[in-house]
Amino acid sequence: MLKIEDLHVSIKGREILKGVNLNVNAGEVHAIMGPNGTGKSTLASVIAGKDGYDVTGGNIIFKGKNIMDMSIEDRAREGIFIGFQYPVEIPGVSIANFMRTALNEIRQYRGLDPLNGAQFLKLMNEKKKIVELTEKLSTRSVNEGFSGGEKKRNEIFQMAMLEPMLSILDETDSGLDIDALRIVANGVTKLKTKENATIVITHYQRLLDYIVPDVVHVLFDGKIVKSGPKELALELEKRGYDWIKEEYEQGKLI
Amino acid sequence: MKPFADYLEQLKQYRLQTQPDPFRPVEEYFKCQVANMGSIMLPILNGWYVHEDMPLTTYENGVIAGSIKAAIAQYPELINPYLCKLQENEKSGLIESNEHEFTDGIFIYVPDNTKVENPFQIVSLVNSREDLLVQNHNVIYVGNNSELSIIQCDDSTKYGKTFINVVTEITLSENARLHYYKTENKEAESMLFNHIFVNQKAYSQFHSNAITFNAGYVCNDIHVNLNEPFAEANLYGLYLVDKTQKCNNHIQVRHHATDCKSSQLYKGIMDDESEATFHGHVVVEQDAQRTAAFQTNRNLLLTDKAKINTKPFLEIYADDVQCSHGATVGQLDEEALYYLRSRGIGERSARKLLMFAFANDICQHVEIQALKDRLSDMVQRRLNGELTICDQCMWHDAENSNVIFPIDASKL
Numbered sequence: 001m002l003k004i005e006d007l008h009v010s011i012k013g014r015e016i017l018k019g020v021n022l023n024v025n026a027g028e029v030h031a032i033m034g035p036n037g038t039g040k041s042t043l044a045s046v047i048a049g050k051d052g053y054d055v056t057g058g059n060i061i062f063k064g065k066n067i068m069d070m071s072i073e074d075r076a077r078e079g080i081f082i083g084f085q086y087p088v089e090i091p092g093v094s095i096a097n098f099m100r101t102a103l104n105e106i107r108q109y110r111g112l113d114p115l116n117g118a119q120f121l122k123l124m125n126e127k128k129k130i131v132e133l134t135e136k137l138s139t140r141s142v143n144e145g146f147s148g149g150e151k152k153r154n155e156i157f158q159m160a161m162l163e164p165m166l167s168i169l170d171e172t173d174s175g176l177d178i179d180a181l182r183i184v185a186n187g188v189t190k191l192k193t194k195e196n197a198t199i200v201i202t203h204y205q206r207l208l209d210y211i212v213p214d215v216v217h218v219l220f221d222g223k224i225v226k227s228g229p230k231e232l233a234l235e236l237e238k239r240g241y242d243w244i245k246e247e248y249e250q251g252k253l254i
Numbered sequence: 255m256k257p258f259a260d261y262l263e264q265l266k267q268y269r270l271q272t273q274p275d276p277f278r279p280v281e282e283y284f285k286c287q288v289a290n291m292g293s294i295m296l297p298i299l300n301g302w303y304v305h306e307d308m309p310l311t312t313y314e315n316g317v318i319a320g321s322i323k324a325a326i327a328q329y330p331e332l333i334n335p336y337l338c339k340l341q342e343n344e345k346s347g348l349i350e351s352n353e354h355e356f357t358d359g360i361f362i363y364v365p366d367n368t369k370v371e372n373p374f375q376i377v378s379l380v381n382s383r384e385d386l387l388v389q390n391h392n393v394i395y396v397g398n399n400s401e402l403s404i405i406q407c408d409d410s411t412k413y414g415k416t417f418i419n420v421v422t423e424i425t426l427s428e429n430a431r432l433h434y435y436k437t438e439n440k441e442a443e444s445m446l447f448n449h450i451f452v453n454q455k456a457y458s459q460f461h462s463n464a465i466t467f468n469a470g471y472v473c474n475d476i477h478v479n480l481n482e483p484f485a486e487a488n489l490y491g492l493y494l495v496d497k498t499q500k501c502n503n504h505i506q507v508r509h510h511a512t513d514c515k516s517s518q519l520y521k522g523i524m525d526d527e528s529e530a531t532f533h534g535h536v537v538v539e540q541d542a543q544r545t546a547a548f549q550t551n552r553n554l555l556l557t558d559k560a561k562i563n564t565k566p567f568l569e570i571y572a573d574d575v576q577c578s579h580g581a582t583v584g585q586l587d588e589e590a591l592y593y594l595r596s597r598g599i600g601e602r603s604a605r606k607l608l609m610f611a612f613a614n615d616i617c618q619h620v621e622i623q624a625l626k627d628r629l630s631d632m633v634q635r636r637l638n639g640e641l642t643i644c645d646q647c648m649w650h651d652a653e654n655s656n657v658i659f660p661i662d663a664s665k666l
Binding site (some may be wrong): 048049050051071072073076077081082084087088090091092093098099101102103107109141142157159162203 | 280569588589590592593594595596597598599600601603604607610611612615653
């Protein structure tokens with residue numbers, strides 16, 4: 001579904017990603033781990049199409065299409081979703097209006113009729129349950145005055161509404177207490193199907209107790225230096241990242 | 255200018271020819287289509303109060319409303335203490351001219367201890383093929399412990415050039431409350447000068463919300479005098495201008511007494527080569543201790559040629575005060591745009607959503623729910639480029655809300 005080939009990305013002349021290769025198939029959950037500042041969030045932003053990143057080489061292929069020249073919104077309409085680490089507050093835009101606009105623009109892109117008010121409300125009420133949201137979303141502004149946990153739940157709620165093919169959850173576990181973590185992780189698990197795929201970016205193992213990955217990758221110094229089964233995450237939790245650094249510097253890793 | 259009797263005669267003739275019931279109240283020709291607002295219409299056409307034979311209405315609760323000219327004749331003792339009572343330093347040439355030559359206007363009198371349930375709606379329409387000068391004078395008096403809401407709509411339809419010069423004198427007695435909503439939707443060929451003077455006694459509250467959808471050339475002056483302790487004035491405003499429209503908001507709030515509060519929040523979006531001014535002036539006099547005064551002006555400029563002149567200005571002579579002021583001029587938040595687009599919303603729609611959110615903030619301060627919804631909707635359509643003139647506010651056939659009254663409006 002997603003194929004990243006030798007991706008090189010710079011910000012203001014400094015190279016952040018130095019040749020990332022990644023292959024994600026439908027039905028899989030991948031975890032990308034690594035210490036701070038190794039390019040995990042940059043990778044998510046570049047897949048989303050955010051401005052300000054200089055892609056100096058490589059390709060991102062999604063469902064067989066090269067998306068490098070696609071706009072942010074078209075990538076979303078193709079089925080890519082980013083769960084943000086710091087969701088932005090947008091006063092004055094209600095969550096309901098936001099989601100309805102998004103959903104209908106995506107539907108239009110795919111040649112589907114827009115949902116009417118009643119259909120939309122029904123859908124919204126179904127999806128709210130997935131992340132145990134009880135607030136009235138028609139009056140609440142997007143993320144305004146939300147706690148850290150509410151913001152992350154709202155991200156997963158949006159994911160539930162938009163039903164993306166590929167979800168990239170960027171540090172979704174940061175700032176969450178154990179209950180919020182459980183709700184968010186359960187939400188993600190409920191949304192998993194054979195057709196979609198999830199990339200979980202994190203630097204703690206604890207989220208992976210709930211969202212069990214098929215593959216764990218370690219991003220270090222702008223490259224994926226090690227990949228392995230879910231046990232790799234446990235090993236990282238136990239031993240930290242220093243041994244990765246050592247092995248990388250000794251040239252034992254690719 | 256044609257005398258009012260001519261307009262009325264034409265209207266009557268038309269109704270005799272076409273209407274099954276020739277005795278339908280003339281107010282029905284002005285029909286605002288905002289649902290569930292229950293407003294009482296005070297129509298003004300080309301500067302004249304429109305009525306059948308009742309220039310002034312006295313309601314059961316003692317409220318009087320109607321033509322100011324009739325009020326001067328019938329109730330001099332009620333109106334004279336509040337008519338043309340501006341200080342010399344508040345006057346300008348335009349105001350002098352208005353005082354001497356106003357043709358008509360609205361008088362609203364609310365006695366003590368009266369809560370007026372239904373808002374009064376002053377609809378001032380200009381419709382003329384000839385160039386027109388309109389000078390109206392309004393006097394609004396709200397008695398002790400009384401409450402009133404006013405919605406004032408200034409609209410014009412195409413045809414001739416118009417120059418409108420309106421003076422409104424508002425007196426709020428002790429613990430009186432007035433909500434004053436203004437919408438302005440003016441054609442490019444029209445100039446509108448609105449001078450509003452408010453005098454407030456102890457514990458009175460004045461809330462105004464002025465929304466300019468289309469400007470032509472609009473100048474809104476509001477002068478508020480907080481004369482006695484614990485009076486409060488909250489002034490909100492929104493201006494949405496494009497092309498070569500101009501909208502000026504001049505506000506002066508004078509804190510004469512202790513413990514008063516005032517706030518101003520004005521927002522604007524300027525497109526094309528439009529121009530707007532915000533001049534907010536707060537004076538806190540030496541004896542006005544424990545004053546709280548806040549001013550904010552926020553603007554979005556959509557083009558390089560659009561222009562905003564903003565001057566939030568505090569002049570403080572007391573020492574125990576809580577005051578703040580600020581102005582911003584900017585573009586839309588890029589992070590918010592990215593967030594919206596990352597959910598599949600196209601850039602254009604995302605910009606519109608953010609602009610709407612920015613502007614709709616002002617509508618949120620409207621207390622009448624039906625009006626709030628309607629204004630939000632109008633803001634949305636204005637930003638979509640769909641609203642040119644308040645299209646629901648025309649001469650409607652009363653029974654059937656969507657049929658436009660088929661009179662040749664140019665003859666009115």
